Amino acid sequence: MGKDVIIACDFDSAEKTFAFLDRFTGRKPFVKIGMELYYAEGPAIVRELKRRGHKIFLDLKLHDIPNTVKKAMAVLSRLDVDICNLHAAGTKRMMEAAIEGLTRPDGTRPLLIAVTQLTSTDQEALEKDLWIEKPIDEVVMHYARNAREAGLDGVVCSPLEAGKVHAACGADFLTVTPGVRFADGDVGDQKRVMTPAEAKKVGSDYIVVGRPITAAEDPVAAYERCLREFTEGE
Numbered sequence: 001m002g003k004d005v006i007i008a009c010d011f012d013s014a015e016k017t018f019a020f021l022d023r024f025t026g027r028k029p030f031v032k033i034g035m036e037l038y039y040a041e042g043p044a045i046v047r048e049l050k051r052r053g054h055k056i057f058l059d060l061k062l063h064d065i066p067n068t069v070k071k072a073m074a075v076l077s078r079l080d081v082d083i084c085n086l087h088a089a090g091t092k093r094m095m096e097a098a099i100e101g102l103t104r105p106d107g108t109r110p111l112l113i114a115v116t117q118l119t120s121t122d123q124e125a126l127e128k129d130l131w132i133e134k135p136i137d138e139v140v141m142h143y144a145r146n147a148r149e150a151g152l153d154g155v156v157c158s159p160l161e162a163g164k165v166h167a168a169c170g171a172d173f174l175t176v177t178p179g180v181r182f183a184d185g186d187v188g189d190q191k192r193v194m195t196p197a198e199a200k201k202v203g204s205d206y207i208v209v210g211r212p213i214t215a216a217e218d219p220v221a222a223y224e225r226c227l228r229e230f231t232e233g234e
C-alpha cells in the first residue's frame, strides 16, 4: 500500500458516517473506525464500509493478556480490515500473540501497527503516573523497536517522530501519523501539528485526518486538498 490519507470517521452512529461518506460520490477514501463508532455500531459498520469499497483502519488499540489479544485479533482478521492496532505497552509477547491471531490459514493478515506512547501522555505523566523515568522520545523509540522485533508493520506516531522511527526501525516500517492540520486551519486540541506537505517531507506513510476534513464546509474539497498536498509528486 502506498502513501494515503486516512479519514478519521469519529462519528457516534452509522447514519452520520454514511451521510458523511455519501458526499464522496465516486471516491472511496481510506477510513479509520475508532472506539466511538465501533462501540456504537459493532462489526456491522466494518462489514458495511468494506462492502461499499472502503479500506479500513480499525483503531481499537488492544491491550490485554497475550491469549486474549490473540483471540480478539483472529476475530478482527475475519472482518477483513486493512490495518488494526494495539498498545506496545502490552509487551513483545502480547504483540507476537497478536500477529499469530491475525494470521489467516493462507498466511495473509491485515497490517498491524502499535501505539507507542499516546500523544496525550507527556513527560510529567510518564514519570508521575507510569513511573517511567526516561525521556519520552527514548521510550517511544524503544517501544517502536519492540514492535518491529515482534514482527509488527509499523507504529502510530506524531509526524514529528516519523523520521526518527524510520531511522531506528527501517524505511519500510510504517509511520501512521495523526496531528495533521492545514497551514491556514484550526489546530483545535492537537498540540504538535504538521501540514500534509510537511508530514510527507518527514516521511509519514499514512496521515490520519479527522476534523480538518469531517468539520469542513466542503469535506470532499478538504480531502482532495489533503491528498494533493500529501501525495503530490508521488
Ligand code: C5P
Residues within 6 Å of the ligand: 008, 010, 034, 118, 119, 120, 156, 157, 178, 179, 180, 190, 208, 209, 210, 211, 212
Ligand atoms: O480530528 P483530528 O484530525 O485531530 O483526529 C485525529 C484522529 O487521530 C482522532 O481519531 C484521534 O483519536 C486520533 N489520534 C490522535 N493522536 C494519537 C492517536 C490517535 O489524534 N496519538
